[in-house]
Amino acid sequence: MTGQMQHFPIFLAMENRRVILSGGGAAALAKLRLLLKTPARIDVFTPDAAPEIRDWARQGRLVLHPRALGPGDLSGAALVYAADEDEAADARTADMARAAGVLINVVDNLLASDFITPAIVDRAPVTVAIGTEGTAPVLARSLKAGLEQDLPAVTGALARAAAGFRPRAEALPHGAPRRAFWSDWFGQTGPEAAAAGTDLDAALDTLLSAHLHAAPAIPRVTLAPVNHADPDLLVMKTRRALDTADVVVHDAAISPSVLELARREADFVALHDRTTVPPLHQILAQRAQGGRHVLYLASGRDLDALATAVSRLGPSVTVIPGLAAAARSVSRQEQA
Numbered sequence: 001m002t003g004q005m006q007h008f009p010i011f012l013a014m015e016n017r018r019v020i021l022s023g024g025g026a027a028a029l030a031k032l033r034l035l036l037k038t039p040a041r042i043d044v045f046t047p048d049a050a051p052e053i054r055d056w057a058r059q060g061r062l063v064l065h066p067r068a069l070g071p072g073d074l075s076g077a078a079l080v081y082a083a084d085e086d087e088a089a090d091a092r093t094a095d096m097a098r099a100a101g102v103l104i105n106v107v108d109n110l111l112a113s114d115f116i117t118p119a120i121v122d123r124a125p126v127t128v129a130i131g132t133e134g135t136a137p138v139l140a141r142s143l144k145a146g147l148e149q150d151l152p153a154v155t156g157a158l159a160r161a162a163a164g165f166r167p168r169a170e171a172l173p174h175g176a177p178r179r180a181f182w183s184d185w186f187g188q189t190g191p192e193a194a195a196a197g198t199d200l201d202a203a204l205d206t207l208l209s210a211h212l213h214a215a216p217a218i219p220r221v222t223l224a225p226v227n228h229a230d231p232d233l234l235v236m237k238t239r240r241a242l243d244t245a246d247v248v249v250h251d252a253a254i255s256p257s258v259l260e261l262a263r264r265e266a267d268f269v270a271l272h273d274r275t276t277v278p279p280l281h282q283i284l285a286q287r288a289q290g291g292r293h294v295l296y297l298a299s300g301r302d303l304d305a306l307a308t309a310v311s312r313l314g315p316s317v318t319v320i321p322g323l324a325a326a327a328r329s330v331s332r333q334e335q336a
Contacts, residue, residue: 014038023083024049045069074100110134123155161200217291219315225322229255245295281309
């Protein structure tokens with residue numbers, strides 16, 4: 001059973017938002033370094049500001065008020081950070097924020113906070129937020145380090161180029177054709193163009209032309225056995241299919257934790273009765289029309305016979321071996 005999220009992750013629009021921070025030491029500096037990456041209007045209240053904060057104020061990046069925060073200072077604020085590193089002072093700030101109806105974050109005090117600031121991988125406009133709800137900050141830092149390596153610095157430039165090109169990409173049919181175009185851009189063509197110093201907009205134009213003149217997508221059906229509720233036991237090919245399928249057809253016995261791995265935009269078809277009308281092979285073939293990718297997650301069916309029946313109706317069919325089948329194959333290889 002999966003636990004409930006106690007904190008719902010959102011991305012808050014910061015343009016013209018007023019953010020208040022009380023404090024001027026190390027904790028305040030750590031929060032301000034993140035906040036200054038946004039276009040928010042930042043007001044800092046402290047009679048003892050660190051030199052960096054005074055420098056940022058002189059540069060016009062924030063407004064420094066050389067005094068303690070008061071109840072009348074919270075008008076129009078969207079967020080408040082209590083970063084005085086003093087329990088009594090932070091409690092006063094939290095009380096004022098709640099009295100004004102403003103969300104409060106008390107630095108290093110999860111129970112006193114209305115929201116938390118996650119670990120962040122910044123490739124603006126691509127931003128990855130990692131949160132453990134205060135339970136495992138070391139794990140969050142480890143995940144952040146891995147993502148920093150996996151997301152090259154050019155990721156932001158590719159995303160900005162894509163944002164400007166998006167209206168022209170609407171020449172492609174909605175759905176799978178556009179996803180294939182953007183997958184090609186971010187997965188191969190974009191990084192190669194950036195590495196070669198090619199103009200990214202020109203590279204996108206060339207890629208769009210190639211996709212517009214490509215042969216129509218072939219209807220595809222993938223059949224995957226799932227005989228357990230633990231998504232960690234899925235074979236990698238099934239996980240990849242869940243990530244790309246346009247339609248997920250599944251037996252009623254398939255665990256919700258497995259279905260959770262599918263794209264949110266996918267269509268889901270649950271089979272509550274084995275004697276489906278029309279027959280299953282017809283359902284799969286019909287759903288694949290128009291070049292769609294249909295994934296069938298099966299619980300205890302003869303997939304070889306189903307694959308034969310579906311392929312006779314036209315779609316390309318792939319059968320993914322289950323974990324047990326893969327294990328038997330490895331065992332036979334070891335014995336040989």
